[in-house]
Amino acid sequence: MRAKDYGGPRKEFFALILREIKEKYFGDTLKEHLSEEYYLVGVILALSMLQNGKLAQFLADDVRQRLFDIEDETPCIAKLKDGLMTLGIHQLCMELPTMQYLFQPNTSSALTINKLKSLLTPTFSETGTNSRRFEGEIFALFLKYLREVSSGRRGNITLNDILQFVTGAEDEPVLGFRITPSVEFVEMTQSYLPTANTCINRLTLPRPTIEQQLLPTRQMYDLYDLAFSNRFFGNV
Numbered sequence: 001m002r003a004k005d006y007g008g009p010r011k012e013f014f015a016l017i018l019r020e021i022k023e024k025y026f027g028d029t030l031k032e033h034l035s036e037e038y039y040l041v042g043v044i045l046a047l048s049m050l051q052n053g054k055l056a057q058f059l060a061d062d063v064r065q066r067l068f069d070i071e072d073e074t075p076c077i078a079k080l081k082d083g084l085m086t087l088g089i090h091q092l093c094m095e096l097p098t099m100q101y102l103f104q105p106n107t108s109s110a111l112t113i114n115k116l117k118s119l120l121t122p123t124f125s126e127t128g129t130n131s132r133r134f135e136g137e138i139f140a141l142f143l144k145y146l147r148e149v150s151s152g153r154r155g156n157i158t159l160n161d162i163l164q165f166v167t168g169a170e171d172e173p174v175l176g177f178r179i180t181p182s183v184e185f186v187e188m189t190q191s192y193l194p195t196a197n198t199c200i201n202r203l204t205l206p207r208p209t210i211e212q213q214l215l216p217t218r219q220m221y222d223l224y225d226l227a228f229s230n231r232f233f234g235n236v
Contacts, residue, residue, distance in 0.1 A: 012168030012198060014053030017044060022058045030063065035075035042083015042090075049102065050087060052173045057105050064103050068093060102174065111159045111171065113150040117143065119163070119172065120203060122183040130210065135185040137214065138207040142183075144217075145224050154225055161228050168198035177201055188212045192220060194227050 025031055025041055045056045059067070066072040067080060067090075084090035093099045122139055125131035148154050149162065164170040166181055181201040188206035192215060195204045208214045215223075 009168060009198065010051050011053050011173065012164075014044075014048040014051065015164065015168065015170055018048060018054045018056065018058075021045075021056075026058060026060070026063065030076040032075060035079055038076045038079035039083045042080045043086050044083075046084050046087040046089040049089060052175045052178070054169065054171065055102050055174060057103060059103055064100070067103070068097075068100055070094075111163060113146050113159060115172070116146065116159050116163060119177075119181045120166065120183050121180055123185070125185075131185075131207075134207045134209065138185065138205050139183065141214070141217065141220060142205060142224075145221055148221065149228075154221070155229070157225060157228050165194075165228050166196045166198070166203045167201045192223050194224065 021041055021044065025034065025038065030038075048054055048056070063077075066074070066077050067084075072078075081090050084093075093102075122135070124135050124139075145154075146159070146162070149157050149159055160170040163172075163181075167177065169177075179201045181203070183203045183205060185205055185207045187209050192206045194206070196202065197204070214220065
């Protein structure tokens with residue numbers, strides 16, 4: 001049976017490659033000795049945009065201005081333009097200058113705890129059942145954990161790490177998710193470690209049962225730290 005890509009692996013791919021591109025090609029200055037490679041960089045940036053992946057919002061102000069300056073034909077900028085032109089992105093931004101905002105840093109899009117909570121839709125069992133009670137118990141603990149992360153009390157783990165663990169994307173795509181991120185609950189059998197399926201944007205949280213009670217909060221948080229600090233740990 002062939003696997004279906006509903007967007008998760010693609011977003012994950014573009015998030016990883018754009019991070020490498022940012023570090024290698026867009027530091028303090030453009031790398032003139034690598035000017036020929038900026039053509040491929042432009043192609044990848046365009047592909048990421050068209051696939052609803054991560055946007056290139058890390059360009060310095062002067063680079064962004066030069067990118068849309070028709071008179072700037074310095075080697076790196078010229079190749080970057082050519083790469084973006086292969087899929088029509090540069091032409092579109094020149095025809096519709098308002099589209100250039102896609103390359104600008106957007107602080108208003110920063111991931112907040114309320115935004116993450118609204119993105120992750122839980123699927124609960126029928127009200128009044130034991131399953132629903134246990135699901136509410138683990139979900140309440142998960143929300144407390146999110147508040148710990150949001151307050152910076154879980155080391156280097158961020159809300160973006162959790163979103164990427166679930167969806168493969170560390171930020172909400174500009175066109176939103178094709179499949180709404182969700183949270184499902186399963187009975188705990190061996191561990192309370194969460195897992196994720198980035199193909200369908202689903203986080204799976206093991207819940208307690210009558211036989212298996214929750215671990216102390218500190219131990220539960222440590223398990224969540226282990227999962228979310230390794231963005232690909234537990235992904236299926």
